[in-house]
Ligand SMILES: Cc1cc2nc3c(=O)[nH]c(=O)nc-3n(C[C@H](O)[C@H](O)[C@H](O)COP(=O)(O)OP(=O)(O)OC[C@H]3O[C@@H](n4cnc5c(N)ncnc54)[C@H](O)[C@@H]3O)c2cc1C
């Protein structure tokens with residue numbers, strides 16, 4: 001049967017879903033509606049190699065228009081501002097109407113904004129998309145002292161890149177460690193030390209009281225009454241799923257769009273994938289929302305299969321990375337449900353990994369090391385988790401023993 | 410095919426099965442693999458960003474980059490999973506008297 005399939009949101013989950021649908025269904029119309037005037041592209045380089053000029057705009061797209069044309073996947077640059085699930089219609093700002101038989105929502109997530117006085121609304125920058133990355137890159141080229149509000153992954157990656165561009169960088173974090181509480185404190189401290197060694201200033205446990213403009217620059221007043229003078233401010237204080245469009249509909253929302261293990265939402269023929277979805281994970285037997293490259297890709301593929309009628313459960317073990325200076329940090333599984341923690345290694349040059357175990361099985365792990373040092377072990381860890389293997393803790397904690405010994409063939 | 414292009418890498422027992430070793434020659438780095446059906450060689454640096462694949466994981470016929478899990482087919486060099494999208498160069502390998510040689514062009 002020939003269906004009209006619409007993918008709302010032209011990001012990573014959307015493009016992978018589109019191609020997977022086509023693999024399984026040669027007839028249906030597939031249309032991606034995306035508000036950014038660019039084919040779906042990778043966001044990870046925006047805070048890293050794009051700022052450093054090692055990657056250009058043309059290096060970022062997942063696939064060229066030739067690939068999409070060959071597979072008969074349409075991409076339309078349009079912003080949708082109303083949905084009518086009952087009549088299966090989407091409405092664009094310019095009045096255009098789109099009808100669908102099946103809909104995938106992959107609208108991603110958006111940055112949380114600081115609550116600021118009106119006269120400062122345009123003075124604090126955020127990073128989510130290419131436009132913002134270009135603007136930041138252009139403006140920082142003639143600024144010296146840059147303040148980053150928020151010590152999460154994206155803020156720290158920007159801090160690392162700007163430091164490599166010889167900027168003086170200050171990071172202000174409200175919590176008592178970088179990258180949030182699920183990251184082991186020791187790993188957060190190792191990352192913090194690397195920033196400090198490269199000349200970045202890290203301020204923990206401090207809140208912004210007030211920002212004042214002064215002769216084209218800024219003064220930031222902190223809650224201990226100290227004042228930071230700075231030329232430019234970027235905030236990375238977390239993100240929320242992009243669901244405003246659905247708030248007054250009967251689509252079930254709870255920290256994103258609630259989906260089951262088949263990417264199905266509470267409304268028939270409507271699916272969701274990627275950052276926007278709070279999905280049920282059958283292995284962990286709970287719902288979760290992830291913001292990661294690997295998840296956006298695999299979840300998009302899984303949604304694509306289900307939309308094309310190939311019923312498929314989503315069972316991927318979560319994984320994400322962050323690159324800062326010469327460090328590569330990786331997280332696999334979930335690190336907040338455990339009865340035991342095992343450490344492997346204590347030197348950042350050989351990699352340090354924390355395993356989170358429950359009933360002698362690994363639920364998740366977090367590792368950091370100089371480039372290349374934790375990837376293999378983290379990958380093996382994902383496999384051990386997926387196979388629900390009871391692990392030998394002595395091998396886990398001994399860096400001289402290879403972890404692949406633990407994989408049961 | 411001239412003999413000179415074959416470079417000795419080491420002995421066959423220097424690589425465990427389903428594993429790899431790094432081999433540096435002049436200013437280039439290679440990875441030499443031992444799979445169940447023989448020995449193979451590729452460039453030693455990931456095509457995505459400049460990371461040594463020696464720290465990656467060999468699974469069946471694939472090498473997975475330790476940095477962002479880009480995956481390559483060891484035999485063909487084909488990039489199989491993003492963020493790797495550019496293929497990895499492969500090199501002919503021969504075994505002679507328990508010694509591994511690769512042919513570098
Ligand atoms: C700066 C940055 C760095 C990152 N670095 C890493 C990293 O190192 N490692 C890692 O694992 N992950 C990283 N991530 C996370 C990863 O990029 C995301 O998880 C992934 O892009 C999510 O894909 P998605 O398809 O769900 O959403 P997105 O890629 O965000 O795509 C959603 C798209 O939908 C569009 N859209 C939304 N609403 C509408 C509408 N009403 N009409 C039309 N279009 C709409 C949006 O404009 C957007 O283009 C990073 C993210 C950012 C922002």
Ligand code: FES
Nearest residue numbers: 455457458474479
């Ligand atoms: S460096 Fe190998 S996948 Fe990114």
